[in-house]
Amino acid sequence: MVEKAIPFTQRQLEKILKEYPTPFHIYDERGIRQAARELKQAFAWMDGFTNYFAVKALPNPYILQILKAEGFGADCSSLPELLLAERVGITGSDIMFSSNETPIEEYGKAKELGAIINLDDTSHIAYLEKYVGLPDLISFRYNPGPRRAGNAIIGDPKEAKYGLTYDQLFQAYHLAKNKGVKSFGLHAMIASNELNAQYFIETANMLFDLVVEISQRVGITFSFVNLGGGIGIPYRPEQTAFDLQRFSQGVEELYQRKIIKNGLYPLNIVMECGRLITGPHGYLVTTAIHKKETYKDYVGLDACMTNLMRPALYGAYHHITVLGKEQKALSHKYDVVGSLCENFDKFAIDRDLPEVETGDTLIIHDTGAHGHAMGFNYNGKLRSAELLLKENGEVQLIRRAETIEDHFSTLDFSGLAH
Numbered sequence: 001m002v003e004k005a006i007p008f009t010q011r012q013l014e015k016i017l018k019e020y021p022t023p024f025h026i027y028d029e030r031g032i033r034q035a036a037r038e039l040k041q042a043f044a045w046m047d048g049f050t051n052y053f054a055v056k057a058l059p060n061p062y063i064l065q066i067l068k069a070e071g072f073g074a075d076c077s078s079l080p081e082l083l084l085a086e087r088v089g090i091t092g093s094d095i096m097f098s099s100n101e102t103p104i105e106e107y108g109k110a111k112e113l114g115a116i117i118n119l120d121d122t123s124h125i126a127y128l129e130k131y132v133g134l135p136d137l138i139s140f141r142y143n144p145g146p147r148r149a150g151n152a153i154i155g156d157p158k159e160a161k162y163g164l165t166y167d168q169l170f171q172a173y174h175l176a177k178n179k180g181v182k183s184f185g186l187h188a189m190i191a192s193n194e195l196n197a198q199y200f201i202e203t204a205n206m207l208f209d210l211v212v213e214i215s216q217r218v219g220i221t222f223s224f225v226n227l228g229g230g231i232g233i234p235y236r237p238e239q240t241a242f243d244l245q246r247f248s249q250g251v252e253e254l255y256q257r258k259i260i261k262n263g264l265y266p267l268n269i270v271m272e273c274g275r276l277i278t279g280p281h282g283y284l285v286t287t288a289i290h291k292k293e294t295y296k297d298y299v300g301l302d303a304c305m306t307n308l309m310r311p312a313l314y315g316a317y318h319h320i321t322v323l324g325k326e327q328k329a330l331s332h333k334y335d336v337v338g339s340l341c342e343n344f345d346k347f348a349i350d351r352d353l354p355e356v357e358t359g360d361t362l363i364i365h366d367t368g369a370h371g372h373a374m375g376f377n378y379n380g381k382l383r384s385a386e387l388l389l390k391e392n393g394e395v396q397l398i399r400r401a402e403t404i405e406d407h408f409s410t411l412d413f414s415g416l417a418h
C-alpha cells in the first residue's frame with residue numbers, strides 16, 4: 001500500500017490557484033530530490049554509479065538543473081533533448097545518447113558535446129564513422145529477443161524495434177574494436193514501468209554474462225553497463241513501491257560473482273530512470289467544469305488527454321483526489337473526462353469518488369513523468385503551464401501555458417486568398 005498524499009495543504013493550493021488558473025502540472029522539488037538520493041544511496045556500494053535522467057520523461061530545464069545538482073546526468077534521444085541538456089550545463093560523459101533511427105545531425109551534436117553514444121544497430125557504426133567520425137567510447141543496445149520475456153508496456157523483446165541481436169552484438173564490438181574504438185559500454189532496456197525488482201536483477205545478470213563473454217571472445221574491456229530505465233512506480237494505492245534495496249543487493253551479489261571474480265573490475269553500473277525519479281512528484285491540478293448524467297455519470301474537467309495521455313494510451317490508472325473531500329465517503333461512481341471529441345479522452349472510468357460539484361479542484365496524481373511531455377495539440381487544445389513547488393515552499397512558473405498565438409505560430413495567414 002502507498003499513501004496517495006499531496007505535498008501541499010488545501011490552503012496552500014488555494015493560494016496557488018488564485019495566481020495560476022487550472023489546468024497545470026505542479027512538481028514537488030523535495031520529492032524529486034529525495035527520489036534521486038534514494039536511488040544513489042541504494043547503489044552507494046558502486047563508486048561510479050549514476051543515473052542519466054531520461055529527459056523525455058520531464059523535459060524542463062529547471063527539473064534537469066535540480067537533478068544535475070543531485071549528481072545525475074541526462075539520457076537524451078533527440079537533438080532538442082541534447083540542446084536542453086547543454087543549456088543546463090550537462091555535457092560530455094554526463095550525457096547518454098540512447099537514440100534509435102537517429103538522423104546524422106543528432107549524432108553530430110552528440111559527438112560535439114562529447115556525449116556517450118549508445119548505438120541501436122550495427123549499421124550505425126559505419127553511418128557514424130562516415131559522417132561524424134567514431135568516438136573513443138561506444139556503447140551498444142542489446143535486444144535479447146526470444147532469450148527474454150518483456151513486460152506489458154514495452155512488449156515482447158522480439159517484437160521491439162530496439163537494439164541488436166545476440167549474434168550481432170559480437171560482430172558490432174568486433175567491428176568497432178577494429179576501427180579503433182577504445183572503450184565500450186553495454187545497454188539494455190527491455191521493460192517499462194516494472195515494479196518487480198527481480199526482473200531488473202535478471203537484466204543485470206544477463207548483461208554481466210554478456211560482458212564476460214564478449215570481453216573474452218572479442219578481446220575488449222568494458223567500462224560500463226547501463227541497466228536502462230523502466231523502474232515502475234505504484235500508480236495504484238494498493239501497489240507497493242519498487243524495492244530498491246533488494247534490487248541493489250541482488251545486483252551487488254551478481255557483480256561480485258561475475259565481474260569481480262572474472263577480473264573485470266572496474267566496470268561501472270549506470271541507469272537511465274525517468275519515471276522513478278519524477279513520476280510520483282507531479283500532479284495535474286484541474287477544475288470540474290461540468291457534470292453530466294446520461295447512461296453513466298460524468299465529471300468534465302478543464303484538462304483533457306492533451307495534458308496527460310497515459311490513461312488513454314495505456315489504460316493507465318492515475319489516482320484522483322478531490323480537494324477538501326479527502327475524508328468523504330467514495331459514494332459516487334464517475335467517468336472523469338476531458339473535452340476532446342474523442343471518446344478515449346477519459347482520466348478515469350467507473351472511478352469511486354466523493355460526490356463532485358462543479359468548481360471542485362481535482363488533483364490527478366503521478367503526472368511527473370511522461371505527463372506534460374507527451375502533450376499534443378489535437379482539437380486545438382493547448383498545453384498547460386508547469387509549476388515547481390520549491391523546497392522553501394515558494395511556487396515558480398517553470399513553463400508558461402501555451403497561447404493561441406503559439407498554436408497558430410507555424411501558420412502564415414497572409415497567404416490566404418481574399
Ligand SMILES: *Cc1c(COP(=O)(O)O)cnc(C)c1O
Nearest residue numbers: 054098229230231272273274275
Ligand atoms: C523511455 C526511456 C527511458 C526512461 O524510462 P522510464 O520508464 O521513465 O524510466 C530510459 N531509457 C530509454 C532508452 C528510454 O527509451
